[in-house]
Amino acid sequence: MSRLAGWLRALAIAGALLATACADRGDKPVELRFWLMGREAEVVSQLLPEFERRNPGIRVAIQQLPWTAAHEKLLTAFAGDALPDLCQLGNTWVPELAELGALEPLDSRVASSREIRRDDYFAGIWDTNRIDGVLRGIPWYVDTRLIYYRQDILAQAGFDHAPRSWDEWAREMRAVKAHVGPARYAILFPLNEFEPLLALSLQGDNTLLADGGRTADFHDPAFTRALAFYVDAFRNRWAPEMSNTQVSNVWTEFGRGFFSFYVSGPWNIAEFRKRLPPERQRDWMTAPLPGPHGPGASNAGGSSLVVIAGSRHKDAAWKLIEYLSQPAVQERFHALTGDLPPRRSTWALKSLVADPYASAFRDQLERVRPTPAVPEWERIANEMQLVAEQVVRGAIPIGEAPAELDRRVDAMLEKRRWMLDRKRP
């Protein structure tokens, strides 16, 4: 027994020595653990040598997570206390990890930073990182939805420009559908994707959730109007009742003219360039999302860079974030990925100004709106789409949809209400 105690004591001393040794060795380079998702992880390694050259004391170790598994990996890592030093985070996940207490507040760092200036960022995208008034992340790239359209088919149907309002959009879709006939369609709204309907429903001063994210607010006229527009597209047979899995290949189908309008994000610029045949390249274009009465708003998606609260190298992590936020670095990043930069000064650089497909995004970014910053958001958006699908396929009358959605979402927010009420004195 006493021998075991002796072993334990020796082990404890060795551990303590090791810990002090680690803390004392200032000359040893700091190894920053940096988690990224998808394609960004592959290209960011090309940006890092320059950073490591400028900061000899810091080494960056990258780990790539696939987007589909990233969410559960992050939560598992949080539960196991194994989060990295800094991380790329889809900005709808920021509220969730902030709620867990996993993210370092960044307000004071921004206030003293010469690199990151708040007013240079698009306001809508910056605000997605403010949770309960505290800044938890720095926007890295922006993802918003707007329309891709076939200029040639639109011209054949008698229109020389993209729609600017919903009325005009409806007229154009009607004309395109009449032109292409019963086997093809005017627009693709994949029934398993919530983003198009979400973008359409951000066209007012509605917030989708009311009372600080305590209750659902889908009975708001701005949402019911968006839902009606969405459902009308199916009722008029402008849009096929299809999910993405059925279309199989949206790029080929867009090239074949199966649909002429497609609401999607910036990554598809590169995809359409790559996948459409050369003779089709002059036929497609991007345009800002129309609103009910003029240029519309869209969602403020994208990824942020966050510092993990439990990290031991927060200063080094912040340095890397500052480096990745420099306009020149963002320009290279854009060239490598096609991801859209969140800063106006990056957009002023030549390669971005010269890109005809990107300019609609530049315009749209001035009108992006954040979605509610609650951890339940992803689930709520999914439920919204499930109800929309039920309306489109005739399982729920459209008049009952807002109340049904309110009921389901209110049930999801029950725990949140309980927690918020408990915090109040």
Next chain:
Amino acid sequence: MNGRIAGWSFAAPALIVIGGFFLLPVAVAFALSFTDFDLYALASLDNLRFVGLRNYLELLKAPLFWQALGNTLYFVVLGVPLSIGLSLGAALLLNSPLARAQAFFRTALFAPVVTTLVAVAIVWRYLFHTRYGWVNQGLAALGIDPIDWLGDPHWSMPTIILLAVWKNFGYNMVILLAALQAIPRELYESARIDGAGTWQELVHVTLPSLGPVLSLVSILTMAGYFQLFAEPYVMTEGGPLRSTFSVLYFMFEQGFKWWNLGVASAIAFLLFALVLAASEALLRFARSRGMA
């Protein structure tokens, strides 16, 4: 006394592993199913509430749970007999003295079992594509209008059943083939001497001899089919209109997508009870027929 200690110490490694990696997690999951463990509780255990039977009661009241259960039963009731029928048919054909290139066909029919489902799903999505799929083109040659296999809520589940049956029947086929080959030839000879035809041989010799194996295969297949998840996950994501949404899919969505582990555990135990009851019923039926 010594023998007892020796016995336990031989069993101990296995028992510890079973206890640590099976019994304990099951007990924790059972406890979780009486709480509202979710993302907030992960942040701080102060946010954990004991809710008693609420998870179970809410589930039994939720239309989505009943829909998922209905879909799962649809899949089991249609899929299991189809799968076993096809396995038996294929095994009988392969075992027939008339069969040529037996080894080739045995491998070919077993191949789907060992093929990755995700790869299969991509091919099947194209086969059943409304406009380009070979299935619809074949139907068109017969003068049948195209069917929206994966997009029509009425056809999506039959398509999933077809996929699952095709993917899985080879496994049972191999087991049944082995059982067929173990039936003594004398039985057939004496049946033939007594003047039995092919059909009578099948009904009075082959099937009774296969009885125990058939009931085993049925129970295993049924328990497996109740856990429908991967096929709709890769083919339809549970859609359209949740028509291919299964109980296990519901559990996955609650547990791993939304992190509502309390509700997910409750679903797991409801499914467990269901599979247990169904297996027991099948076993009793088999016993009453003297098949097990």
